[in-house]
Amino acid sequence: MTDLGRVLVLAGGLSHERDVSLRSGRRVAEALREVGLDVEQRDADADLLASLRHDVPDVVFPLLHGVSGEDGAIQEVLSLAGLPYVGSAPAACRLAFDKPVAKAIVRRAGIATPPSAVLSQATFRELGAAVLLDALVARLGLPLVVKPSRGGSALGTTVVRSADELPAAMVECFAYGEPALIEQWIDGTEVAVSVLDTGEGPRALPAVEIVPESGTYDYHARYTAGTTEFFVPARLDGEAAAAVAQVAVAAHQTLGLSDLSRTDLIVDRDGVPWLLDINVAPGMTETSLLPQAVQAAGLDLGVLARELLAAAVDRHLRTAG
């Protein structure tokens, strides 16, 4: 085992998911300390670059969620600083973080993803909202899901069950960002599949099935323990379980991701997995999905995080050498 030296866990940031990120950071930092590593946790703020220069860590575990954390920005900064870090390269992050782009890429690779449209506020303003909204409902049907193209934790996301709810859902979505992704609703079982690669190639962990008490896995259902029931492994038959694992690994590879990712899917009544989203910095909080899958696989979060750090250092040495 290589000596990993000083580990920097980056958490916080200025995105809407700051709070979630801080909780992810705390959990991972604690798990790493428990396996004996020297860990510092800090925010990504205006002093970050200066501090990286003066007080150089040996390896970084970025746990920033949302804009700047998952869109490739922090990865670009760490690359510029010449530091090894856990997670995907900047270009891969950019593709995965943009939901419509990621959907287009995986669809080309033969992965099913719900039919959707992508529209900016300007388009609605210039072409008339009423006509466009009607066209969306006519094409995608109801219910449908409105969500910001970029962002996580279901922030700004609304399930629209009748056409008259659609304008308010658009307004709520645009408050979080542009453009909006309007997606057909797929009825089925919601699962999340985490993919890990500690050097031997990507492998899927057991799928986590998500059954929110309210019927909607929104922010509240995500971060209030007790409001969502999780089944690990998911209650899928062998064929469907293998299919979701295969899709998650294929998506991870198609997008060129490294180390870890989490793919959110719906398995429809015919057992077909539909990819909704792929995350390059999956949540690590007490109620997050990846840590549940890690536990179900009989792994220890600290040991796993240490392996990811070691793999990041190896990759850095290979590419630098």
Next chain:
Amino acid sequence: MSQQPSPNRKTTDAAAATGSRLDSYVDRYATRTHGMTASETRSLFAVASRPEVVSLAGGMPNISGLPLDVVGSLTSELVAKRGMTALQYGSGQGDPRLREQICEVMRPTGINAHPDDVTVTVGSQQALDLLTRIFIDPGDVILAEAPSYVVALGTFRSYQADIVHVEMDDQGLIPDRLREAIAAVRAAGKSTKYLYTIPSYHNPAGVTQPPERRAAVLEICREADVLIVEDDPYGLLGFDGEVPRAIRADDAEQVVYVGSFSKTFAPGFRVGWALAPHAVREKLVLASENSILCPPSFSQLAVSDYLAGHDWMAQVKDFREMYRERRDAMLEALDDLMPAGAHWTRPSGGFYVWLTLPEGIDAKAMLPRAVTNRVAYVPGTAFFADGFGSRSMRLSYCYPTPERIREGVRRLAQVIEQEMELRATFGAWSAAQRPGLDAPAPDQS
């Protein structure tokens, strides 16, 4: 985003019938705990703590002017000379000398009180908790202003009170609305246990009841025999000279007065009090002993020494000037920069401006956009127990510098303009889905 599981999903019957909810205590919590959950709004406030964001959200007293050397020497002297008392349990009702001093602190509000009627509490928040505990059975009605102090509403809810809001205008509670609310509660066969009011420099509305309004409120409550809980944390922080006369100054039986050192000295000591009629005070002390045994001796003695050994009124005067400068900066910036259709209160003291947005704009839905633009506020719905207030927000001017306040208002004005454009695109129906757009809000200038 989740999708509901279909009953026809492809599953194995052999798998576990129940999953994990990640909280093994979930079935044991009391009903009152159910509302204590994660929310998007709370998570957005995490960003507001970053220095890049101008936070007009928090109500943190600005204690940068406190003489820390004075506080430092008085606390070390306290430990050196009276450590055995300061570090020991004390009386459940609170330190006798401090209770005498509290009577002096209340004197500018016209209250002439006896120290025996004062119960020292852990901030005025504990006084509200104790009063709710001793008076409220689940389903009992508390009347509160619309809007009202968010953490008081949280306390009332935790005792399963039924909160009925009473409309305000720019002079606070509207007497006719109060009369109607009391009658409506009675007609519904329920009992109004008390009226909770903040007559001076209201949090969050920023309005103050003039003397004739206070007299009318008192008269109505006397007639209907409704107790008044008068919360007065900001009474000494007015900008226009005279301290408003407390309602309690005119009736010692109908009114329980709640006060605090959090704004006039320092919130870190957590020292507040309740001034209540004898019988109520007895219950308060017993309830407090059951809850916390006694208020912290160290904090009480430190506050007491500060009041005795320092010109605390001069310090309050400094605080007033500092807050006045910030209030002026905020009102000037709002006058200069806010788009047409927005209107706001003009506080003569305290920490807060209550701003109502142009028609059709929802402050809660707009908050993520504000945070992206590095400014934060508290959406109006937080100050209502019934989902109203969505068109309004609370802006605090207590903490940032005047320059930062202006910058914050500038950013906020831009955010509102962007949101107005969005609303214009999606039309009136985009707003119709949310309840409470026509919230009863104070009628601003």
